[in-house]
Amino acid sequence: MQRYETDVIIIGGGATGTGIARDCALRGIKAVLVEKDDLASGTTGRNHGLLHSGARYAVKDIQSASECIDENKILKKIARHCIEDTGGLFVTLPEDDQEYHFELIRRCEEAGIKCKKISVKEALRIEPNLNPEIIHALTVPDGTIDPFRLAASNILDAVERGGTLFTHTIVTDFIRNQDTIKGICFRNRLTKETFEIYGKVVVNASGVWGQKICEQAGIELKMFPSKGSMVIIDYRINNVVVNRCRKPSDGDIIVPGDTVSLIGTTSKKISYEKIDEAVVDDDEVEILLKDGEKLIPNVSKTRVLRAYCGVRPLVAISNEMDGRDISRGIVLVDHEQRDGAKGFISIAGGKLMTYRLMAEMATDLICEKLNINKFCTTHDIPLPGSEKKTSEHKRIKHFSGIPKSIVGSTQFRHGERVHRILKKDKKSYGLICECEMVTAGEVDYAIKNLFVKDIIDLRRRTRVGMGPCQGALCAYRAAGQIVQHEVADGEDASKMMIDFFEERWKGIKPILWGDALREMEFTYWIYQGLFGLGNLISGTKGSGKGVETLEEIDQF
């Protein structure tokens, strides 16, 4: 068993955990982050990617609304390349309660959210695909945020400043000495190696899995998991975020994202035992499409690409079991104060877009425990890729000879790091994924710099296989790149393709009709008919995806 020592151990590689890793690095604190799967593979990679203005919460939860607008402004500054400043609309349909529209205006004013009433004609000019029957419209400073880019940029910065990351490693046990948590044991799911790591503070940033982590530490933290489902349609039917102006409910948001749009969301309480098996139900797809169509009638003319769901990490603040204390806000627990477990803290709740604030709160507490007097600077220092923008003139000159569309999409995903990705030699801008314009150069950069261990990780870093073909035409090319870069040999890379399609399949299964069914059949012909992929068995050392839980590890 390998043994490490550090100041801080962070469990969970979602937005919150990676944000804490970055904050620690910026304050000069040595930290190690341990993630059981890949970066953003939990709830961080399973939401709308809405950069809330706060308006959605203004009527019911003014505190969350104020946090959102403050963070909205900060993230637009420090995470420019992860954000599209699309703006947002709140529209009222004839069947909606009109009073809500006026109340929202009043509450946004109270929370400091810029909210402007505009005419229906103006709303249709901004968003021509909107339902022309709407009776009121408001503009708000909503935007979109790419969670994969955000988590990757945070950890990239942390690692470049001396932090350490272990992905595909699962916490198996806690090391305790009487009332003090001294560290954790963890296991690499790909290589099966085991490790012990000792730290002065252990941070539980494992989202909805926080309850399980606390159980492992012998502490109770009750989560109330609430599942939300979303569907993605095959082209971008709106350019601004469209919200239905009513009490938050199912199917009332349509968010544009890169080349597609997504409709969200539902809300269903599920039992804690089911959090790893949550799937999209047929009735949820039906509701989302039906309500989405009310906002943008063109929804009915699109092809549904996939459906997916995430589980909200809602926390009960005290140990009471009746659920009265469920909080939808940020919950920071000092387990020394609450449970007498020294050196252990949990942070959960909040939102993707309040991740930085959550990280700041957790790192402030870490500093207090380590007796360090350093202030947070994450609100000021841009993430890698979001540094000062090169002028358009300089960029065109620098990349002359490379197709503009390739420069544009690479820059869109990696911001100023485009300069480290695109080289003049033609091979580097050969396309691997046509739907998303991902080049061999971008794949090369991701494998070397962004902690890629398989094709699914590569998808999260580059969007390979996320477009309309859902991997049919690019998965084998991505597998080829994985072999060329010696991440895996040919056999393991083939098995990684199985894992990649199994994972894509989960999202396609709930919407398998019409063109999606035809597309899937086509993919099947290529990968089974031509490559005979079904004859291999997945879950090898290359992917390790066959081993999911602690129980499975025990059996392995």
Ligand SMILES: Cc1cc2nc3c(=O)[nH]c(=O)nc-3n(C[C@H](O)[C@H](O)[C@H](O)COP(=O)(O)OP(=O)(O)OC[C@H]3O[C@@H](n4cnc5c(N)ncnc54)[C@H](O)[C@@H]3O)c2cc1C
């Ligand atoms: C349907 C839905 C829609 C949403 N929409 C939005 C939105 O539009 N905008 C917004 O701001 N917020 C949104 N949210 C909320 C947001 O997604 C979450 O609050 C946020 O992503 C939580 O991030 P996290 O890092 O705390 O948790 P997670 O992203 O879940 O990260 C926890 C990590 O811990 C890891 N982990 C768990 N157990 C272990 C272990 N034993 N060892 C090692 N690692 C472990 C997991 O693999 C996971 O990667 C939405 C949520 C849902 C469910």
